[in-house]
Amino acid sequence: MKEEKDIFDYIQPRKTEVPNADYFKQLTQKVVEEQKSDETSKPGKVIPLYKRPVTWIGVAAAAVVTFLVINVNQGGPEGSGDLLAMSDISSEEAYQYVDEHLDEFDTELLLEAIPASDLEPHEETDPPEKKEEEKKEEKTETTPSTEKISLEDIDTEDILRYLEEQGIDPEELEEDEDEFI
Amino acid sequence: MAVHPEDSAIIERFLRGGSAAEQAFSLLVAKYGETLYAQIRRITRNHEQTNDVLQNVLIKVYQNLGSFKQDSALYTWMYRIARNETLNFLEKENRRTGVDMDDPMLEIVAGHSSLDDLSGERISELLQNAIDNLPEKQAMVFQLKYFDDLKYSEISKKLNTSEGALKASFHHAKQKIQEFILRELNL
Numbered sequence: 394m395k396e397e398k399d400i401f402d403y404i405q406p407r408k409t410e411v412p413n414a415d416y417f418k419q420l421t422q423k424v425v426e427e428q429k430s431d432e433t434s435k436p437g438k439v440i441p442l443y444k445r446p447v448t449w450i451g452v453a454a455a456a457v458v459t460f461l462v463i464n465v466n467q468g469g470p471e472g473s474g475d476l477l478a479m480s481d482i483s484s485e486e487a488y489q490y491v492d493e494h495l496d497e498f499d500t501e502l503l504l505e506a507i508p509a510s511d512l513e514p515h516e517e518t519d520p521p522e523k524k525e526e527e528k529k530e531e532k533t534e535t536t537p538s539t540e541k542i543s544l545e546d547i548d549t550e551d552i553l554r555y556l557e558e559q560g561i562d563p564e565e566l567e568e569d570e571d572e573f574i
Numbered sequence: 575m576a577v578h579p580e581d582s583a584i585i586e587r588f589l590r591g592g593s594a595a596e597q598a599f600s601l602l603v604a605k606y607g608e609t610l611y612a613q614i615r616r617i618t619r620n621h622e623q624t625n626d627v628l629q630n631v632l633i634k635v636y637q638n639l640g641s642f643k644q645d646s647a648l649y650t651w652m653y654r655i656a657r658n659e660t661l662n663f664l665e666k667e668n669r670r671t672g673v674d675m676d677d678p679m680l681e682i683v684a685g686h687s688s689l690d691d692l693s694g695e696r697i698s699e700l701l702q703n704a705i706d707n708l709p710e711k712q713a714m715v716f717q718l719k720y721f722d723d724l725k726y727s728e729i730s731k732k733l734n735t736s737e738g739a740l741k742a743s744f745h746h747a748k749q750k751i752q753e754f755i756l757r758e759l760n761l
Contacts, residue, residue, distance in 0.1 A: 400752055403686035404697055406721050407679055409612040412621070417607040420625075421600050424632045 578734040581648040588639050599636055606649055609732070610656050612722060617660050617702070619676040627663045631656045649732045653714055679721070688761050697755075704754040708747055715740055716747035 556563050577585070584605075588598035610631060615624040634655050642651055678698035682689050689697060705713050711733075718729045719740075726737040733740070 400686060400689060400755055401748060403683045403689050404680045404701075405683055407677055407681060409615050409679070409721065410621075410676065411608050411611055411615075414604070417603050417611075418600070420607070420629065420632065421603045424629065424636055425596050425599060427633065428636050 576734060577644045577646075577648055578731055580731070581734075582644070585639060585642065585644065585648070599639075602635070602639075602648075603632065606652055606732075609649070609718070609722060610652060613653065613656055613717060614660050615676065616679050616717075616721065618664065620674060623663065623667065627656070627660050630663070631659045634659070647732065647734045650710070650714065654710070688756075688759055692759075700755045700758055701751065703758075704751040707754060708750060712743050712747040712750070715743040716751070719744050720748075 553563055584598045584601050588595045588602075590598075607628075611624060611628055614627045614631070615621070618624045618627060631652070635652055642648070678694035680698045680701055681694050682692060682697055684690055692700075705716060708716065714733065715729060718724045718732065719726075724732075726740050729735075729740050730737050735743075
């Protein structure tokens with residue numbers, strides 16, 4: 394008995410159902426419209442906040458400025474004399490600096506990094522005095538107001554880099570980690 | 575395999591951009607849309623998923639036609655995109671999503687002792703696997719001839735290949751498919 398081998402004699406293809414021409418016209422229109430709207434509404438590349446280098450530099454700057462302000466009011470050891478000299482003008486000028494360079498800072502992160510009490514007075518008439526009073530109150534506490542500032546997310550390298558750029562010798566900064574943090 | 579002059583003209587028009595590009599794209603879909611649709615639907619076996627896949631395919635064609643190197647026939651390029659999109663889509667989606675599935679692409683004609691025991695589903699699956707094992711060009715030729723029942727002259731225009739070469743390609747494809755299926759059935 395001849396073995397049937399040609400299977401194509403025993404199978405039949407079914408016709409695939411295909412929509413009419415209107416379907417393809419509509420689909421074409423849809424694709425073209427979509428491409429048009431994609432081209433016109435293409436947003437600029439969005440860089441997340443945490444990836445913006447300016448943001449981190451700004452946060453580091455704000456943290457350093459705040460640290461300097463705190464050091465002035467707490468009175469560090471002798472070794473920080475130079476720092477104190479520098480910080481003689483830090484309270485007012487620190488705020489001035491931040492104010493003048495505010496465009497470089499990410500406002501939202503500044504608000505997070507710096508206590509509200511420090512920011513609000515700066516927008517009003519006498520920030521420094523009021524701020525100094527607050528700092529004096531905090532002086533008695535074991536942890537300074539920096540406690541409120543979240544430095545956890547700031548990379549140490551960013552801070553060190555900023556200090557270097559500003560000509561500040563990190564060695565001369567307060568060694569007490571608790572106070573620094 | 576160079577691009578057919580008709581397709582070259584479409585591409586050239588597309589490259590002008592603006593309304594010329596839209597017209598060119600419409601021509602392209604009018605020319606190849608049905609074939610692409612059928613190719614996809616044979617695998618997805620329902621209109622909804624075919625519609626989704628085809629839309630993705632056409633979007634990719636639109637976005638990349640400008641950079642198509644024309645080192646193959648235009649349909650070959652689109653066939654490749656459609657095939658990849660279909661397989662990717664099915665990997666992500668469950669094929670059976672509760673929608674009505676098409677009947678299997680093959681039905682069995684009684685008379686072959688080994689095939690009589692098989693279901694249409696099974697033989698269709700075997701055939702699809704066999705096609706997947708073919709070289710790309712043979713797979714294309716086989717599907718255009720066997721399922722779409724196109725004339726060799728029509729396939730020749732689509733693939734910019736001579737009719738003689740197409741006939742040879744189809745013949746070889748059928749041989750390989752037969753060997754594959756018989757091997758799978760241990761015959």
